[in-house]
Amino acid sequence: MAESTTRGIEKVAERAARATPPGMARRFSGLSDKAVAWLFIGPTLVLLLAINIFPLIWTVYLSFTNYKANRAARGYEFIGLRNYERVLTDSDIWQTLQVTAHFLIWTMTLQVILGFALAWLINKQFKGHGFWTTIILLPMMLSPAVVGNFWTFLYQPQIGLFNYVIAFFGGIEPSSFQMLGDVNLAPWAIVIVDTWMWTPYIMLICLAGLRSIPDYIYEAAEVDRASKWRQFWSITLPMVLPFLMLAVLFRVIENFKMFDLVVELTSGGPGSITELASINLKREAFEKWRTGYSSAFAIILFVTVFGVANIYVKALNKVKQR
Amino acid sequence: MKKVLALATAVSAAAFAFAGPVDEAQAQSKELTLCWAAWDPANALVELSKDFTAQSGIDMKFEFVPWPNFADRMLNELNSGGKLCDLLIGDSQWIGGSAENGHYVKLNAFFDKEDISMDNFLPATVYAYSTWPKGSPNYWALPAMGDALGWVYRKDWFSRPELQADFKAKHGRDLAPPATWSELKEVAEFFQGREIDGKKVYGAAIFTERGSEGITMGATAALYSWGFEYQNPDKPYDMDGFVNSAAAVEALDFYKDLYKCCTPPGYTDSYMQEGLDAFKSGQVAMMMNWFAFFPGLYKDPVVGGERIGFFVNPGQKVEASTLGGQGISVVAYSDKQEEALEYIKWFAGADVQKKWWSLGGYAVHNAVVQDPGFEASAPFAADFLKAMSGVQDFWQEPAYAELMLAMQKRFHDYVVADQGTAQEAMDKLKEDWVEVFEDEGKL
Numbered sequence: 077m078a079e080s081t082t083r084g085i086e087k088v089a090e091r092a093a094r095a096t097p098p099g100m101a102r103r104f105s106g107l108s109d110k111a112v113a114w115l116f117i118g119p120t121l122v123l124l125l126a127i128n129i130f131p132l133i134w135t136v137y138l139s140f141t142n143y144k145a146n147r148a149a150r151g152y153e154f155i156g157l158r159n160y161e162r163v164l165t166d167s168d169i170w171q172t173l174q175v176t177a178h179f180l181i182w183t184m185t186l187q188v189i190l191g192f193a194l195a196w197l198i199n200k201q202f203k204g205h206g207f208w209t210t211i212i213l214l215p216m217m218l219s220p221a222v223v224g225n226f227w228t229f230l231y232q233p234q235i236g237l238f239n240y241v242i243a244f245f246g247g248i249e250p251s252s253f254q255m256l257g258d259v260n261l262a263p264w265a266i267v268i269v270d271t272w273m274w275t276p277y278i279m280l281i282c283l284a285g286l287r288s289i290p291d292y293i294y295e296a297a298e299v300d301r302a303s304k305w306r307q308f309w310s311i312t313l314p315m316v317l318p319f320l321m322l323a324v325l326f327r328v329i330e331n332f333k334m335f336d337l338v339v340e341l342t343s344g345g346p347g348s349i350t351e352l353a354s355i356n357l358k359r360e361a362f363e364k365w366r367t368g369y370s371s372a373f374a375i376i377l378f379v380t381v382f383g384v385a386n387i388y389v390k391a392l393n394k395v396k397q398r
Numbered sequence: 399m400k401k402v403l404a405l406a407t408a409v410s411a412a413a414f415a416f417a418g419p420v421d422e423a424q425a426q427s428k429e430l431t432l433c434w435a436a437w438d439p440a441n442a443l444v445e446l447s448k449d450f451t452a453q454s455g456i457d458m459k460f461e462f463v464p465w466p467n468f469a470d471r472m473l474n475e476l477n478s479g480g481k482l483c484d485l486l487i488g489d490s491q492w493i494g495g496s497a498e499n500g501h502y503v504k505l506n507a508f509f510d511k512e513d514i515s516m517d518n519f520l521p522a523t524v525y526a527y528s529t530w531p532k533g534s535p536n537y538w539a540l541p542a543m544g545d546a547l548g549w550v551y552r553k554d555w556f557s558r559p560e561l562q563a564d565f566k567a568k569h570g571r572d573l574a575p576p577a578t579w580s581e582l583k584e585v586a587e588f589f590q591g592r593e594i595d596g597k598k599v600y601g602a603a604i605f606t607e608r609g610s611e612g613i614t615m616g617a618t619a620a621l622y623s624w625g626f627e628y629q630n631p632d633k634p635y636d637m638d639g640f641v642n643s644a645a646a647v648e649a650l651d652f653y654k655d656l657y658k659c660c661t662p663p664g665y666t667d668s669y670m671q672e673g674l675d676a677f678k679s680g681q682v683a684m685m686m687n688w689f690a691f692f693p694g695l696y697k698d699p700v701v702g703g704e705r706i707g708f709f710v711n712p713g714q715k716v717e718a719s720t721l722g723g724q725g726i727s728v729v730a731y732s733d734k735q736e737e738a739l740e741y742i743k744w745f746a747g748a749d750v751q752k753k754w755w756s757l758g759g760y761a762v763h764n765a766v767v768q769d770p771g772f773e774a775s776a777p778f779a780a781d782f783l784k785a786m787s788g789v790q791d792f793w794q795e796p797a798y799a800e801l802m803l804a805m806q807k808r809f810h811d812y813v814v815a816d817q818g819t820a821q822e823a824m825d826k827l828k829e830d831w832v833e834v835f836e837d838e839g840k841l
Contacts, residue, residue: 223404257664345666362470365799
């Protein structure tokens with residue numbers, strides 16, 4: 077089997093060599109494999125450096141200055157760690173981080189529970205499960221701006237469907253509460269919309285995990301007379317866990333950067349009740365034009381996400397090795 | 399095959415033959431791009447500018463941006479040295495930054511050369527829309543569109559005998575356009591939740607928007623009437639005891655009470671358009687909005703005409719109104735400054751200004767506003783003049799955006815989100831502004 081595969085690869089290589097124009101072959105003939113490899117990855121590396129690494133280094137540099145992008149002609153001064161000190165002692169920044177933490181914790185909790193439950197149901201392969209899978213996946217295929225816009229209408233106190241549904245079941249006036257304008261309800265309003273939109277994503281990855289569990293493991297468990305509950309805790313959950321953790325990692329990183337959906341829904345309001353860190357960062361950087369200050373804030377956020385993600389990936393690897 | 403080749407050759411020859419003249423024609427045709435906000439007066443300006451094209455042969459292109467994104471979009475354009483706009487009708491608060499950062503062309507020499515006198519325009523508008531440093535004879539814009547915050551009310555509801563009787567029994571006076579904010583609140587409370595023509599209505603639509611400038615423009619309408627001052631008149635940038643004065647705190651408290659008692663449900667992030675929607679759909683008895691919208695409202699087939707009336711921003715301790723409006727400037731990055739200046743010269747003409755007013759634009763040229771028939775020319779004209787005589791504007795400093803966003807946050811936090819007290823809001827605002835001016839090196 078291995079021998080036939082090797083022969084197949086050789087044939088493909090021969091065909092590729094024959095198809096290479098003689099001019100090009102002459103040009104590459106004097107190059108080592110390493111040089112050719114560099115030739116291929118070089119353009120990508122240059123692009124990566126230009127649009128990812130350089131801006132990052134430049135942002136670090138700006139974070140030590142009082143530079144304002146809208147006042148470039150005025151020049152700037154190095155102010156050491158002053159921006160970092162101001163960010164870390166700014167009570168408004170801490171409030172936005174609290175808002176972000178609330179948003180992250182609740183969206184993740186709800187999405188994991190609902191996503192896993194839906195995947196488990198869909199995995200039962202009931203009649204019409206394909207149709208329902210498609211329906212469930214629809215929200216995550218929409219643009220966040222569209223979702224934000226139509227949920228704004230759903231939440232409208234006088235004509236919104238959401239209010240009417242709650243009023244119908246709760247026996248209250250539809251306009252007696254406002255999801256987006258009430259200080260206590262607005263943080264939950266954005267959690268609900270994000271959960272509605274992204275639970276399918278968690279479901280999809282969990283479904284892949286569930287389908288990767290071989291049937292013979294359950295059959296062996298049946299032979300050992302393990303209960304369904306025991307099978308769930310000892311087989312299903314441990315084997316799906318790496319998938320679930322990966323999905324959570326992606327969603328945490330995404331939700332830490334959440335901007336468009338919440339801006340469409342509340343613009344960070346009422347007051348600053350739903351002002352996530354990313355919304356505050358955008359205001360500081362591109363509305364107030366405090367470039368140095370916002371660079372420091374961006375670096376702090378970046379280091380936080382990078383650090384948390386690294387710890388998480390290590391935990392994920394441990395789970396996979398078990 | 400020969401036929402195909404012959405045809406292709408003929409087509410190519412024809413293309414070459416016509417290419418020269420077309421290119422020349424394109425080179426000769428001149429075009430200017432004027433940037434402004436997307437609202438009713440912009441449509442009137444499109445109509446007006448057709449005369450300029452007919453007279454000068456210069457085509458006009460327009461770039462109109464909705465108000466909530468207008469500042470963001472245009473300030474980004476200016477900050478990046480963009481060439482999108484040759485002419486910009488920018489907000490009054492941008493003038494300090496645009497002058498100091500070199501975004502606008504200084505117009506003094508041009509005005510002298512073309513004999514355009516700023517004495518021909520309402521003094522308040524010249525001060526607010528054209529000068530930087532404030533009040534100095536350094537002109538960066540020509541007053542283009544006068545505007546102030548005013549009010550519109552449902553005259554047809556106010557005149558109903560049963561409502562009149564009910565209101566008189568309750569308050570001992572006629573149900574009429576309010577002269578003070580206290581009266582305005584009483585009227586708003588009177589209408590709040592009342593059923594009119596089988597429909598539940600609400601008291602007033604006021605500005606509560608968080609993202610751009612909405613709640614600042616609305617709340618300062620109350621603050622100015624309580625005598626609010628941004629700084630010590632004798633000591634610039636000295637704000638303690640002014641920004642957070644007892645009168646300012648009382649006014650902000652009042653604005654919150656008005657918001658809580660008398661606005662429609664869900665009215666937590668509302669500016670011009672949301673106010674217009676609420677008023678046009680018959681939800682509210684009164685609406686705060688810019689005079690710029692009043693010509694359009696008066697023409698509205700459903701709620702316009704004699705069904706509505708207008709009144710100037712009520713006083714409380716003093717008579718004052720929030721300033722709106724803009725001046726027209728030449729963008730320093732434009733390659734067509736000559737043509738842009740030609741447009742300004744044309745626009746400054748008395749006849750053009752008269753037509754501008756007749757089309758729905760608020761001309762502030764003396765030839766228009768000092769005309770004996772001006773006050774009777776529209777039902778809101780007299781109120782407009784009265785408002786313009788007592789307008790106050792927000793900071794016009796280069797750091798305007800930082801100052802504005804601080805006020806937006808502190809006001810929205812207190813008025814809509816119930817965070818802290820009015821005194822705390824004004825104290826924090828003063829601290830924010832002190833920090834901004836310290837960064838600016840002005841404190």
